[in-house]
Amino acid sequence: MNEMSQTPAFDLGKINVILATDCGSTTSKARFFKRLGNEYRFVASGEAPTTVEAPYEDVTLGVRNAVREVEELTGHKLLSDEGIMLPSQGNTGTDLYVTTSSAGGGLQMLVTGVIKTMTAESAERAALGAGSIVMDVISVDDGRRTYQKIDRIRRLRPDMILISGGTDGGSVRHVLGIVELISTAEPKARLGVGYDLPIVYAGNKEAREQAKKILSSKFALKIVDNIRPTLSRENPEPARDAIHELFMEHVMSHAPGYDRLMKWTSVPIMPTPAGEGKMFRTLAEMREVNVIGVGLGGATTNVYSVYDRKFVRTVSANLGMSYSICNVLKEAGIKNIMRWLPFEMDEVVVRNRLRNKMIRPTIIPQLIDALVLEHAVAREALRLGFAHHKSLARGLRGIQRQRDVSDLFEQSMEEESYIDMMRISIIAGTGGLLSHAPRRAQTALILTDAFQPEGVTKLAQDSVFMMPHLGVLSTVHAQAAMEIFEKDCLVRIGTCIAPKGPVEAEGSLAATVKLDLPDGSSRTEEMKQGEIRLTSLGEGKFAEAEIKPRSNLDVGAGPGKELEVKIEGGVVGIMLDGRGRPLALPEDDATRRRQLVKWFRAIDAYPQAVLDRYEKALVR
Amino acid sequence: MAYTPGLKVKKETVVQKTRRLPIPGEVLVKKDDVVEFDTIVARTKVPGDVETIRASQILGIEADDIEELGQYMLKKTGETVRKGEVIARRVAFFGLSKTFVESPIDGTIEHVSDVTGQVTIREDPVPVEVRAYIPGKVVSVIPKEGVVVDTAATLIQGIFGIGGETHGQIRVAVKSPEDTLTDDLIDSGDAGKVLIGGSLVTAEALKKAAGVGVRGIVSGGVQDKDLRDLLGYEIGVAITGQEESVVALIITEGFGKMRMSSRTFELLKSCEGMDAALNGATQIRAGVIRPEIIVPRAAVSKGDSEGEKAVVSKGMQPGMTVRVIAEPYFGAIGTIVSLPAELQEVESESSVRILEVELEDGRKAVVPRANVEIIEL
Numbered sequence: 001m002n003e004m005s006q007t008p009a010f011d012l013g014k015i016n017v018i019l020a021t022d023c024g025s026t027t028s029k030a031r032f033f034k035r036l037g038n039e040y041r042f043v044a045s046g047e048a049p050t051t052v053e054a055p056y057e058d059v060t061l062g063v064r065n066a067v068r069e070v071e072e073l074t075g076h077k078l079l080s081d082e083g084i085m086l087p088s089q090g091n092t093g094t095d096l097y098v099t100t101s102s103a104g105g106g107l108q109m110l111v112t113g114v115i116k117t118m119t120a121e122s123a124e125r126a127a128l129g130a131g132s133i134v135m136d137v138i139s140v141d142d143g144r145r146t147y148q149k150i151d152r153i154r155r156l157r158p159d160m161i162l163i164s165g166g167t168d169g170g171s172v173r174h175v176l177g178i179v180e181l182i183s184t185a186e187p188k189a190r191l192g193v194g195y196d197l198p199i200v201y202a203g204n205k206e207a208r209e210q211a212k213k214i215l216s217s218k219f220a221l222k223i224v225d226n227i228r229p230t231l232s233r234e235n236p237e238p239a240r241d242a243i244h245e246l247f248m249e250h251v252m253s254h255a256p257g258y259d260r261l262m263k264w265t266s267v268p269i270m271p272t273p274a275g276e277g278k279m280f281r282t283l284a285e286m287r288e289v290n291v292i293g294v295g296l297g298g299a300t301t302n303v304y305s306v307y308d309r310k311f312v313r314t315v316s317a318n319l320g321m322s323y324s325i326c327n328v329l330k331e332a333g334i335k336n337i338m339r340w341l342p343f344e345m346d347e348v349v350v351r352n353r354l355r356n357k358m359i360r361p362t363i364i365p366q367l368i369d370a371l372v373l374e375h376a377v378a379r380e381a382l383r384l385g386f387a388h389h390k391s392l393a394r395g396l397r398g399i400q401r402q403r404d405v406s407d408l409f410e411q412s413m414e415e416e417s418y419i420d421m422m423r424i425s426i427i428a429g430t431g432g433l434l435s436h437a438p439r440r441a442q443t444a445l446i447l448t449d450a451f452q453p454e455g456v457t458k459l460a461q462d463s464v465f466m467m468p469h470l471g472v473l474s475t476v477h478a479q480a481a482m483e484i485f486e487k488d489c490l491v492r493i494g495t496c497i498a499p500k501g502p503v504e505a506e507g508s509l510a511a512t513v514k515l516d517l518p519d520g521s522s523r524t525e526e527m528k529q530g531e532i533r534l535t536s537l538g539e540g541k542f543a544e545a546e547i548k549p550r551s552n553l554d555v556g557a558g559p560g561k562e563l564e565v566k567i568e569g570g571v572v573g574i575m576l577d578g579r580g581r582p583l584a585l586p587e588d589d590a591t592r593r594r595q596l597v598k599w600f601r602a603i604d605a606y607p608q609a610v611l612d613r614y615e616k617a618l619v620r
Numbered sequence: 621m622a623y624t625p626g627l628k629v630k631k632e633t634v635v636q637k638t639r640r641l642p643i644p645g646e647v648l649v650k651k652d653d654v655v656e657f658d659t660i661v662a663r664t665k666v667p668g669d670v671e672t673i674r675a676s677q678i679l680g681i682e683a684d685d686i687e688e689l690g691q692y693m694l695k696k697t698g699e700t701v702r703k704g705e706v707i708a709r710r711v712a713f714f715g716l717s718k719t720f721v722e723s724p725i726d727g728t729i730e731h732v733s734d735v736t737g738q739v740t741i742r743e744d745p746v747p748v749e750v751r752a753y754i755p756g757k758v759v760s761v762i763p764k765e766g767v768v769v770d771t772a773a774t775l776i777q778g779i780f781g782i783g784g785e786t787h788g789q790i791r792v793a794v795k796s797p798e799d800t801l802t803d804d805l806i807d808s809g810d811a812g813k814v815l816i817g818g819s820l821v822t823a824e825a826l827k828k829a830a831g832v833g834v835r836g837i838v839s840g841g842v843q844d845k846d847l848r849d850l851l852g853y854e855i856g857v858a859i860t861g862q863e864e865s866v867v868a869l870i871i872t873e874g875f876g877k878m879r880m881s882s883r884t885f886e887l888l889k890s891c892e893g894m895d896a897a898l899n900g901a902t903q904i905r906a907g908v909i910r911p912e913i914i915v916p917r918a919a920v921s922k923g924d925s926e927g928e929k930a931v932v933s934k935g936m937q938p939g940m941t942v943r944v945i946a947e948p949y950f951g952a953i954g955t956i957v958s959l960p961a962e963l964q965e966v967e968s969e970s971s972v973r974i975l976e977v978e979l980e981d982g983r984k985a986v987v988p989r990a991n992v993e994i995i996e997l
Contacts, residue, residue: 049990072961146672173683177736184670184731184740210735318857323904327856348876351844355875356946358858359780359904363946363991364972370947371968438969607969 010266012477015095017088019070019078020469021063022272023050023101023261026298026322026361027432028059030066031466032074033473033484040480042488045464046070049362051257052103058257059103060264083264096476099265100468102272102297103255107132107247108190108317110158112182113139114165114174114203117397122228123164123202125312125392126236130243131271132160133300133317138181140165140174146181153185159251161187161197161219162239163211164227166204175203179211186218195254196220198246202227202239220250234396247271267476273302275471276430277313279485280304282474283460284311289425292451294382295467296431298322298361301385305393307419314389319381321374321433322361325354332380339585340376340449342596342614343369364436368610371438375446378433382450390417421454421581422500422556428490430462440571441534441605444493454500454581455556456547456565459493459572492539494570497527498577499553503584506530510553510578515567516544527576530595533602535576537569575603593618627777627872627910629884629995635773635914636759639750640766642666651761655752655769657787657897662750662766668727668743675721676737679710687734695729701741702726708739753785754897755916774891774915776872776884778838781900781911782847782860783868788814788835788898790891790915797885800877801839803828810834814896814913816888820877821869826850829867836868836898838888838913841878861901861909868900870911878951881943891915942977942992949987953995954979 018033018040030046046069051062060083067078077092078084085093109132113120120139127134135156138149161182165175182199189197198220201211208223215221222245224238248268252258262269273295280293284306295302301319305312318327329337334347341350353373357363365371394417427447429435437443443461453459466489474481499511510529516522518541525535529550537543545567551560567574579599586592597618601611645664649655675693676686695707701723708721723741731740756771793805793815801817803824811833817825821839823846829837848854851863872884896915903909936942936959944952954977963971964986972988979985 147669150670173686173736176733177738180731180733180736180738180740181672184672324857326854326858330854330856348843348845351848352875353947355780355844356950359874359902360945360993361904364970364988365946365968366966366970366988366991367947368968371970436970438971 010096010476012479014087015477015480017076017094018096018098018473018477018480019067019084019094020097020466020473021066021099022275022465022468023052023059023063023099023103024272024297024432025102025300025320026050028062028066028103029465029469030063030070031464031469032070032076032078033480035480039487040483042464042466042484044070044073045466046073050103052255056256058260059101059255060257060260063099063261083260086266096266096473097264098267098469098472098476099261100270100272100275100472101252101258102300107243107251107271108135108159109133109243110135110153110156110161110187111137112161112163112165112178113137114141114178115139116141118231119164119166119203119228121392121397122234122236123162123239125234126164126202126227126239127162127243128314128392129236129312130240130247131274131277131313131315132243132247133315135317138178140177149181150185153182153187157188157190158197159190160243160246161199162243163199163201164203164239166207166226167231168205168226168229170204170206172204172207172210175207176210176214178203179207179214183214183218189250189254195250198222198250200224200239200242200246202242220246222246232396244270244274267472270468270472270475272297272468273300273313273315275468276302277304277311278471278474279467279481279489280428281306281311282482282485283426283428283490287426290423291426291428292386292419292424293428294385294430294434294447294451296321296378296381296385296429296433298432299324301381303385303389305389305419307393307423312389312393314385314392316385316388319385319388321378321381321431322357325361325377326358328377328381328384329354331384336380337376339592340379340596341372342593342600342611343372343617344589344593345369345373368606372606374433375437375442378446379450382446386451390419393417393419421452421457422554424453424457426458426460427451427453428460428462430465430467432465435462435465439605440491440493441603444496444572444575445599445603445605448496448498448575448577449583452581452583453496453498455498455554456545456563456567457496457498458568459496459570459575461491461493463489463491492568492570494537494572494574495567496575496577497545497547497555497567498575498579498581499527499549499555500581501553501559503529503578503580504550504552509550511547511549511555511576513574513576514546514548515574516546518542525574525576527578529578529580531602532575532577532579532599534573534604536573537567538573539570541569543567543569572603590618627779627993628775629777629881629887630775631887631890632917633773633775635754635756635771635775637754637769638762638766639753639769640762641748641750641764644764645748647761647764647767649758649761649767651758653758654756655758656755657752657895659752660749661752661758661769663747665745665747668745670730670740670742671725671727672738672740673721673724674737675708675732675739678721679708679719680712681710681737686737689734689737689739690732693732693739697729697732700728707741751785753787753899754914755895771914771916773917774887776838776887776913778870778872778902778911778913779874780858780860781868781870781902782851782863783836783866783900784861784863785897785899785901786835786868787895788812790814790816790888790894790896792816792889792892794818797840797880797882801825801837806832806834808832814838814898816885816892817880818885819879822846823849826867826869834867836870836900838870838872838898840871840873840880841876842869842871843877844875858902858904860903861899863900868898870898870900870913873951874945881951881953888913891917936975936989936994941995942975943995944977944985944987944992946988946991949979949985952979952981952985954985957984959989
């Protein structure tokens with residue numbers, strides 16, 4: 001099975017009205033689309049708290065509330081007592097209802113393999129690729145003793161287990177050791193007690209029969225082709241498809257209210273990261289470039305990369321902006337969060353504020369200081385999420401390679417990510433915080449500070465958070481999804497030009513940027529070291545740029561070498577970022593805060609009056 | 621946003637608790653039995669931990685001959701073994717070479733694998749007991765699993781807590797909900813009690829409480845920094861209840877110095893001297909568990925979860941009482957004046973759905989709808 005095969009056939013010509021929802025961990029978001037003339041466009045949105053948890057324990061209540069907002073805003077009636085009205089007739093009903101979901105903790109998986117850096121890593125990539133959260137990776141050589149592994153497996157209560165191990169035709173002993181380990185531990189499923197925990201076996205095919213003998217009486221076992229048939233080949237698709245299938249059949253159907261929601265939808269419910277990933281992948285394929293995408297959610301941070309056509313998706317459980325905000329505090333440390341604040345705030349206050357967001361995850365910043373604090377946490381959540389992503393976006397390990405002299409200088413390459421920021425053309429963000437940032441310049445700076453793009457990189461964002469919706473829609477109606485994506489979803493923020501290399505002399509010239517504009521005019525901008533600033537180039541506008549960096553800096557053509565490139569404008573414009581790569585913030589608190597105020601002011605990230613207030617406070 | 625669920629603060633309600641074993645076992649009480657806080661209602665034994673031994677390797681069996689392992693086993697699957705007991709033996713070279721496998725633990729042979737050559741031994745079962753937690757009547761028995769206990773009680777849910785189930789006599793340790801619970805307000809006579817504070821409990825007070833054997837503390841707020849210092853680690857994801865060697869702590873309002881709501885404070889005050897069950901366990905997502913104080917009493921009124929579902933279906937209405945749960949009006953209580961449909965820009969420049977609220981002190985305020993919770997009076 002693949003993502004498409006369960007999709008029933010639709011008469012696409014008759015689809016005029018589309019309703020899509022995403023049941024997030026914190027919020028359920030409804031998006032309403034219509035065919036207007038010859039094209040599909042976004043019309044309205046509605047949001048309401050997700051109601052998977054007690055006391056409601058019924059996801060459809062939150063969906064109804066979100067859809068009701070759409071009804072109020074548009075006057076188009078969509079809800080009936082039974083659910084969503086299908087098909088549309090005038091100002092009632094919809095022709096298609098689709099949804100994604102990450103509520104109730106998303107899809108939580110336990111992954112196993114024989115060797116940590118080989119089959120276990122391939123299995124982890126496959127599980128993440130399916131949009132799941134990986135709770136733990138158990139392998140023969142993970143350093144834990146058997147009883148510790150069994151104890152861990154028992155306590156986890158995952159939604160599903162993926163077993164990998166061994167190449168086809170190789171030894172069956174180790175993978176069967178893992179199978180026996182799971183059989184002995186007898187883990188129970190997270191949701192509900194009355195059903196068998198689903199297991200996907202994607203290990204050595206020679207061990208299938210024995211694995212079946214050991215597991216089939218206790219678990220809902222599904223056997224698929226080996227995830228790593230040979231050392232040099234990774235084959236994640238069969239496992240990924242099986243995960244999606246079991247997700248629908250076994251997991252979603254046991255989450256509160258999903259049995260009903262599944263009846264409402266026109267096509268199967270898709271995990272949110274799977275929907276999101278589909279759109280980032282489409283973006284990379286359409287433009288034929290390397291893309292990094294990120295979905296910064298309330299509970300998780302999902303990072304996607306399409307690099308030299310290779311697609312990798314990671315879901316960092318527990319890095320998020322509401323439920324998981326204090327885990328960002330724990331993982332990043334309070335100092336790393338506070339380093340992004342342009343004002344003095346007692347650590348005690350910062351901690352209490354983050355905790356209060358954790359215990360009441362649906363609150364939104366009413367005051368600007370609260371917004372700036374959330375943006376500080378977002379930078380750290382993205383930084384950590386990207387570090388996690390890079391630890392999996394790397395070549396297959398365990399392959400014997402012929403080495404020559406040049407390899408001596410690249411011995412660490414196998415261990416490091418293949419992602420070279422200089423070769424990333426687009427960084428795009430979605431998720432509540434990024435999509436709802438009051439100024440697009442805020443998103444631009446958050447993405448830039450967290451991912452630290454090098455050279456010339458386009459920045460984009462999801463306008464009002466609809467990428468997951470369009471991802472699941474694209475499985476039914478690719479044309480509608482693409483039209484809406486291009487016109488209403490993808491906001492071109494602008495382009496970031498950032499030379500790679502350290503700041504050597506603050507205020508001195510980092511690069512000159514000559515822009516030849518479409519109207520025949522041209523202008524030359526100076527980028528200073530340690531500074532960031534904007535130069536305007538509107539959305540949909542292109543310019544031919546000649547970028548000449550200082551001798552120690554590189555914009556893509558090599559240190560000191562000039563680069564000629566076509567650049568695209570956006571709602572924010574062109575960001576000339578001379579702050580150095582890697583970006584280093586001043587250690588001294590006062591100096592750093594002054595620097596932040598200066599940067600925020602230069603790109604108009606926050607209201608000038610607020611920045612004046614911060615500046616005055618620093619002088620005192 | 622349409623609705624943020626509030627927390628229960630109920631003078632009289634029926635509290636029902638399902639007390640369940642983690643795996644099937646024996647239920648020790650009958651329907652209609654009256655139980656106390658510490659009555660053991662069900663008991664079982666959970667399977668012990670397991671140990672695996674690479675028996676074939678120890679015995680020197682070649683990889684191709686692993687299926688022969690069974691013939692060297694002296695103990696078969698299901699047999700009990702003691703630590704140090706020989707469970708397998710291999711004699712080779714006409715008796716010149718003897719190798720043995722000894723059990724590293726007391727337990728039972730669970731599995732002998734002729735594929736991996738491993739022997740799995742499971743330790744003796746560990747007894748597990750479930751207590752009633754609240755005094756009351758057993759209203760139903762779940763065969764082999766546990767019981768449902770029902771009691772008429774005052775129920776107060778907190779917003780966050782640490783520490784598991786406990787019980788003790790309530791003593792209000794402060795004069796007003798604005799007061800801070802400091803260490804000098806606690807003495808040795810508080811052993812076994814549940815102390816009620818006001819807006820804040822200090823780090824010193826938490827330490828002293830643990831020292832004298834206080835069972836639990838209820839406070840409007842606590843500084844996160846003090847909590848971290850007390851636990852010795854940072855709480856990442858909000859799942860608590862397993863903390864060891866700390867006093868169970870429940871905060872009713874939030875982190876920081878937070879005046880306990882008058883209603884909560886007065887209700888707890890009216891329970892002074894009574895025995896209360898208390899549980900600090902909190903889980904913000906995946907099944908939302910809020911910490912709770914349950915004070916059993918005589919009067920009875922019906923539970924209200926259906927009522928809450930009705931609220932969420934109906935949404936907010938003018939005239940409803942709400943509490944603001946974010947800056948700049950954090951903690952203020954007021955009445956909804958209006959709910960404009962159109963989006964409005966707030967100071968952070970976010971365009972959000974808002975409501976106008978008249979606060980208790982007469983001020984009128986505009987607040988994002990997401991930043992209030994409906995409270996029942």
